[in-house]
Amino acid sequence: MPKKYTLLVENEQGRLDKYISERISDLSRTRIKELIKDKNILVNQKSEKVSYKIQAGDKIEINVPAVKPLDVVPENIPLDIIYEDNDVIVVNKPQGMVVHPAPGHPDHTLVNALLYHTKDLAQSPEGFRPGIVHRIDKDTSGLLMIAKNAKARESLEDQLAHKTNKRIYWAIVHGNFNEENGTIDAPIGRDPYNRKKMAVVENGKKAITHFKVLEQFKNYSLIECQLETGRTHQIRVHLDYIGHAVAGDPLYGPRKTIKGHGQFLHAKVLGFKHPRTGKWLEFSVEPPEIFQRTLAELEKSK
Numbered sequence: 001m002p003k004k005y006t007l008l009v010e011n012e013q014g015r016l017d018k019y020i021s022e023r024i025s026d027l028s029r030t031r032i033k034e035l036i037k038d039k040n041i042l043v044n045q046k047s048e049k050v051s052y053k054i055q056a057g058d059k060i061e062i063n064v065p066a067v068k069p070l071d072v073v074p075e076n077i078p079l080d081i082i083y084e085d086n087d088v089i090v091v092n093k094p095q096g097m098v099v100h101p102a103p104g105h106p107d108h109t110l111v112n113a114l115l116y117h118t119k120d121l122a123q124s125p126e127g128f129r130p131g132i133v134h135r136i137d138k139d140t141s142g143l144l145m146i147a148k149n150a151k152a153r154e155s156l157e158d159q160l161a162h163k164t165n166k167r168i169y170w171a172i173v174h175g176n177f178n179e180e181n182g183t184i185d186a187p188i189g190r191d192p193y194n195r196k197k198m199a200v201v202e203n204g205k206k207a208i209t210h211f212k213v214l215e216q217f218k219n220y221s222l223i224e225c226q227l228e229t230g231r232t233h234q235i236r237v238h239l240d241y242i243g244h245a246v247a248g249d250p251l252y253g254p255r256k257t258i259k260g261h262g263q264f265l266h267a268k269v270l271g272f273k274h275p276r277t278g279k280w281l282e283f284s285v286e287p288p289e290i291f292q293r294t295l296a297e298l299e300k301s302k
Contacts, residue, residue: 002066009058016043016052020062021154027064028122028154035064072101072128077113082143082283087276088156089114089131089146092285095261098138100129105138114146121146122153133157134230139248139262141288142169143270155275160230166271169225169235170214170287172264172294173244174254176221181212184238188231197251198233200241207231209238217298220247220258224268235265247294260290 005024012019017032020041032041032050039047040063043054054060080092091110098105101112114121114131121131131146133156145165147153159165189204191197208228215222221244225235236252239245245253249263258264271282286292 003062003064005060005062005064007060007062009054009056009060011056012054014054015050016041016048016054016060017050019054020060024062026150027062028150028157030154030157031150035062040065072109072111072115072130073107074116075108075112076116077108079110079113079117081117082285083281086120087148087152087274089118089148090270090281090283091144091146093136093141093144093267095139095141095288095290099135099144100132102128110144118148120148122149134160136267137233137236137263137265140169140265140267141291142267143283143285144267145270145272147275152275156272159272163228164273166269166282167227167230167267168269169227170266170268170291171223171225171235171239172247172258172291172298173221173223173239174247174257175219175244176216177213177223177244179213181210182242184209184211184242186238186241188234188237198231198237200237205229205231207234207238209235211239218301220298222295222298236263258294260294264291264294266291 007023017029020032021027021029035041036050042061043052043058081089082092083090093110098109101109111129124130131148133145133147133153136142136144145156147156185208186200187204188198188207189201191199206229210226210228212224213221214224227234236246236249240252246263246265247258248260266287269284271280274281
C-alpha cells in the first residue's frame, strides 16, 4: 500500500535526507534518496535536492508509492548460512548460483532461496532483489552479507560506499609474479567493443584492487585480492589488465586455461560493523572443493 507522511520542521537543522530518516524509521537513507530523486518528496510544495538544508517552518510532504509486487517465487534450495540474527545474514554462496533474478535467470537464484528461508528481508525498490546489498558473479563462490530490514540495508550500503567493510578474495591466476604484492588503480567502465564485458577505460569509474601473492606454481599463482571499490567484474577485469587473468574465466581469460566450473575466484573473508550494535563481525570460509583440489594438483606440478 502507498503511504503518505507530513513533517513540519521546528528548529532542527541538517540535510533533508538525514532529517527524514531520523523521523521515519521505515525509510532507509537509500530509499529516501530515491524518493527525492523521483520527486515523491516535496519541501514547501517544491522538489529539492538530497543535500537541501532544512529550515524552521519547512513543510515536508512524503509520498511513498507501493513497492512493485515481488514476482520472485520462494524455492526450497539449501543455503550455507554462516551467521544470522534479526538484522543480517551472512551466506556462503556456491559457485554456479546467480545472486538475484535477471533476464536469462528468472529463478533458482540466491534470492529465491532466501525468500524460502525467511520472510524478513529488506525491501528493494525493484522488487526482485530483497536483502541484497552487494553481489558476486554467478561462478564466483563465497561470502555475501544480506540485510533483513531497512536500517540494516542502509548501514551495510553505507559501509560499502565508504569502504569501511572488509572483502578479501582468493584467486588462481595465470602466470607468475616478480613482486610479492601490488595495487591496481585503473578506472572500469563498459567495454566499448563488447557490451557484455567491462574494461579499463579512461572515463570509467574509479576502481582499486590490492593483491598479495600467496603461492606460485608452474604457469599459475594463488593470490589474495582486497577490494577498495566494488565495480562490476572488478577483480577479473583488473587481473586481466595486468596480464594475470583469473584461471577458468570464460569472459576475460585465455582459451587455454584450467578446466573447472568458471573462474577460480572465491570471496574468502567478509568483515563489517553490525548495523545495530556497531560490533565488528568477520567471517572466513574455505574455497569450494574444486578450488582446493586444483590447488593440490598445481602443488604436485611444481
